[in-house]
Amino acid sequence: MIEAFNKWDCSNIKIEDPGLSRYINVNPVMVPKTGARYAGNRFHKSKSFIVERLINKMMVPGHKGKKHKISSGSCTGKGTTNYNLVEKAFDIIETKLKKNPIEVFVKALENSAPREELVTIEYGGARYPKAVECAPQRRIDIALRMMTQGAFHKSFNSKKSAENCLADEIMAAYNLSQNSAAIKKKLELERQADASK
Numbered sequence: 001m002i003e004a005f006n007k008w009d010c011s012n013i014k015i016e017d018p019g020l021s022r023y024i025n026v027n028p029v030m031v032p033k034t035g036a037r038y039a040g041n042r043f044h045k046s047k048s049f050i051v052e053r054l055i056n057k058m059m060v061p062g063h064k065g066k067k068h069k070i071s072s073g074s075c076t077g078k079g080t081t082n083y084n085l086v087e088k089a090f091d092i093i094e095t096k097l098k099k100n101p102i103e104v105f106v107k108a109l110e111n112s113a114p115r116e117e118l119v120t121i122e123y124g125g126a127r128y129p130k131a132v133e134c135a136p137q138r139r140i141d142i143a144l145r146m147m148t149q150g151a152f153h154k155s156f157n158s159k160k161s162a163e164n165c166l167a168d169e170i171m172a173a174y175n176l177s178q179n180s181a182a183i184k185k186k187l188e189l190e191r192q193a194d195a196s197k
Contacts, residue, residue: 009028112183
């Protein structure tokens with residue numbers, strides 16, 4: 001039986017959110033690195049192992065508020081660097097929580113995926129926000145982005161390593177804690193959407 005990173009068993013992981021179950025792939029891969037084999041195909045992301053998507057997101061986490069953040073040294077686009085970083089973060093989670101880290105990560109993703117977001121509608125020269133439901137694949141994309149950006153943001157200019165920050169971010173999201181950047185952003189998005197209904 002194949003185990004993720006040759007360490008963790010993924011066979012018992014259950015995705016509780018029925019909306020996300022088709023979009024989170026927990027079929028384990030020993031080395032989660034396909035090298036963008038499916039890039040360009042529609043919905044290809046959903047077929048790749050969820051940990052590989054995290055690794056890809058750690059390589060290019062995007063920018064916050066259109067201001068490109070200076071890299072903290074780990075955000076280099078190097079596959080091996082980020083592969084090792086995610087593996088170390090999972091080791092930290094396993095040590096602290098005594099649970100399967102991939103199960104913790106999947107639950108954290110479910111917790112931090114926003115259900116609603118805002119779009120701006122222009123009507124007669126006036127702009128106003130409108131709440132819309134978030135598509136399931138986009139929910140996962142947003143959660144992954146907020147997790148990785150939150151982790152890099154905390155590790156930048158601090159003594160804490162990127163793997164420690166990523167592990168903390170995942171554990172905070174797993175516990176629905178306000179310390180998680182992804183949970184904070186989700187609540188903010190849903191609050192704004194609620195106000196503009």
